[in-house]
Amino acid sequence: xxxxxxxxxxxxxxxxxxxxxxxxxxxxxxxxxxxxxxxxxxxxxxxxxxxxxxxxxxxxxxxxxxxxxxxxxxxxxxxxxxxxxxxxxxxxxxxxxxxxxxxxxxxxxxxxxxxxxxxxxxxxxxxxxxxxxxxxxxxxxxxxxxxxxxxxxxxxxxxxxxxxxxxxxxxxxxxxxxxxxxxxxxxxxxxxxxxxxxxxxxxxxxxxxxxxxxxxxxxxxxxxxxxx
Amino acid sequence: xxxxxxxxxxxxxxxxxxxxxxxxxxxxxxxxxxxxxxxxxxxxxxxxxxxxxxxxxxxxxxxxxxxxxxxxxxxxxxxxxxxxxxxxxxxxxxxxxxxxxxxxxxxxxxxxxxxxxxxxxxxxxxxxxxxxxxxxxxxxxxxxxxxxxxxxxxxxxxxxxxxxxxxxxxxxxxxxxxxxxxxxxxxxxxxxxxxxxxxxxxxxxxxxxxxxxxxxxxxxxxxxxxxx
DNA sequence: CTTTGCGTGTGCGATAAATACACAATCTAG
DNA sequence: CTAGATTGTGTATTTATCGCACACGCAAAG
Numbered sequence: 001x002x003x004x005x006x007x008x009x010x011x012x013x014x015x016x017x018x019x020x021x022x023x024x025x026x027x028x029x030x031x032x033x034x035x036x037x038x039x040x041x042x043x044x045x046x047x048x049x050x051x052x053x054x055x056x057x058x059x060x061x062x063x064x065x066x067x068x069x070x071x072x073x074x075x076x077x078x079x080x081x082x083x084x085x086x087x088x089x090x091x092x093x094x095x096x097x098x099x100x101x102x103x104x105x106x107x108x109x110x111x112x113x114x115x116x117x118x119x120x121x122x123x124x125x126x127x128x129x130x131x132x133x134x135x136x137x138x139x140x141x142x143x144x145x146x147x148x149x150x151x152x153x154x155x156x157x158x159x160x161x162x163x164x165x166x167x168x169x170x171x172x173x174x175x176x177x178x179x180x181x182x183x184x185x186x187x188x189x190x191x192x193x194x195x196x197x198x199x200x201x202x203x204x205x206x207x208x209x210x211x212x213x214x215x216x217x218x219x220x221x222x223x224x225x226x227x228x
Numbered sequence: 229x230x231x232x233x234x235x236x237x238x239x240x241x242x243x244x245x246x247x248x249x250x251x252x253x254x255x256x257x258x259x260x261x262x263x264x265x266x267x268x269x270x271x272x273x274x275x276x277x278x279x280x281x282x283x284x285x286x287x288x289x290x291x292x293x294x295x296x297x298x299x300x301x302x303x304x305x306x307x308x309x310x311x312x313x314x315x316x317x318x319x320x321x322x323x324x325x326x327x328x329x330x331x332x333x334x335x336x337x338x339x340x341x342x343x344x345x346x347x348x349x350x351x352x353x354x355x356x357x358x359x360x361x362x363x364x365x366x367x368x369x370x371x372x373x374x375x376x377x378x379x380x381x382x383x384x385x386x387x388x389x390x391x392x393x394x395x396x397x398x399x400x401x402x403x404x405x406x407x408x409x410x411x412x413x414x415x416x417x418x419x420x421x422x423x424x425x426x427x428x429x430x431x432x433x434x435x436x437x438x439x440x441x442x443x444x445x446x447x448x449x450x451x452x453x454x455x456x
Numbered sequence: 457c458t459t460t461g462c463g464t465g466t467g468c469g470a471t472a473a474a475t476a477c478a479c480a481a482t483c484t485a486g
Numbered sequence: 487c488t489a490g491a492t493t494g495t496g497t498a499t500t501t502a503t504c505g506c507a508c509a510c511g512c513a514a515a516g
């Protein structure tokens with residue numbers, strides 16, 4: 001296999017369709033056919049047929065005003081593979097977020113990224129930071145990446161911080177993902193070899209991060225036990 | 229426009245890709261390349277290229293065991309158009325579900341269907357019925373369809389039951405969607421002309437349905453007010 | 457060690473599917 | 487009514503897809 005410097009082979013039509021789908025899902029007020037054609041840089045009739053196919057799949061819906069918006073069929077796509085851990089984690093995340101008045105999230109490993117499966121903000125009008133579910137950052141940056149690696153069996157190639165995190169039961173970092181933000185993460189054990197996960201707290205206040213370790217570790221263990 | 233009896237024109241490649249995407253998202257333990265090829269009835273290499281494109285879009289992820297599973301990018305597809313009403317409704321739905329120990333849901337109009345944007349089951353080990361979010365049924369069957377129509381300005385063509393529902397502020401039906409199930413629904417007002425919605429309770433017990441009307445109507449109004 | 461089998465990734469010619477154009481139909485505005 | 491903007495469809499052209507052939511890596515068997 002000659003190391004391929006080029007991009008992976010794919011299919012143009014599908015890629016265009018997915019691009020259109022994402023754009024429509026993101027648009028708060030829908031997109032018209034011409035918007036989509038322009039966005040994709042293709043003839044209007046191409047967009048028309050792509051939109052037809054997406055509509056047939058119930059992933060988008062054409063409203064009476066001839067604009068396309070995301071359809072409820074998108075909700076069915078939330079992967080069954082992640083449903084179990086999400087369902088187990090959400091109530092715990094809510095409790096912790098409210099107790100600590102901070103944003104907490106559930107992250108899993110996907111390739112070399114940590115991605116947010118769920119993000120829960122504290123109830124009420126407190127100041128707190130947040131970020132979008134589905135967002136991702138590299139595994140080698142931030143507390144979440146350390147905790148996720150620590151949730152897996154030790155590797156000879158792993159960094160020193162991972163070993164420390166595994167020994168401590170949690171990881172804490174500052175400014176590695178976002179400037180001036182503390183991250184505190186604990187691995188979720190027993191999530192299986194194909195599902196490495198952690199729970200993560202993010203805050204701007206040092207004293208919150210340092211005082212939350214036991215609560216976060218306990219929450220991770222509660223989630224683990226709910227997975228049995 | 230001559231009434232077209234044939235199917236809408238679309239694009240084959242995109243349709244196959246979406247079919248693969250749905251199958252993978254549904255599979256609890258992922259799919260291998262050959263599974264996908266067989267499922268689509270196409271050559272393995274076609275599936276391979278489709279899966280590449282879906283992976284590039286971060287909608288699926290290829291794990292170390294070479295199986296494809298739904299990726300967290302799917303979460304980003306939840307339509308921005310529905311985010312506002314979902315976020316406004318979810319806490320209210322939780323409260324009502326627990327208070328009444330019944331499954332409650334948020335439904336919106338999509339064409340001639342009512343589709344479930346959110347389904348919340350009561351906490352705890354009580355007996356209750358449920359159904360999947362994203363599922364749909366025709367607008368002209370069940371309490372939800374009546375309530376959704378009642379949330380819109382009156383039409384001359386609308387059924388008598390819709391007028392009654394609008395006058396009462398809620399609708400109640402029995403066995404129209406599922407046998408032996410009571411449905412109780414209240415329109416959510418002020419959701420805009422392109423977003424007709426209702427809140428719906430489903431139960432097997434007549435006394436629960438009949439006693440819940442005021443609570444459901446109040447919940448619908450709480451959601452309305454949270455949309456301002 | 458070699459052989460066999462299985463699964464993955466890629467190059468390439470044939471062809472079916474996507475593309476872009478032309479035109480019809482519909483609606484709104486003036 | 488005309489003019490313009492938008493949507494939908496038939497159709498020739500062409501390009502992206504298709505499906506095969508083959509190379510590669512790995513693991514179990516001989």
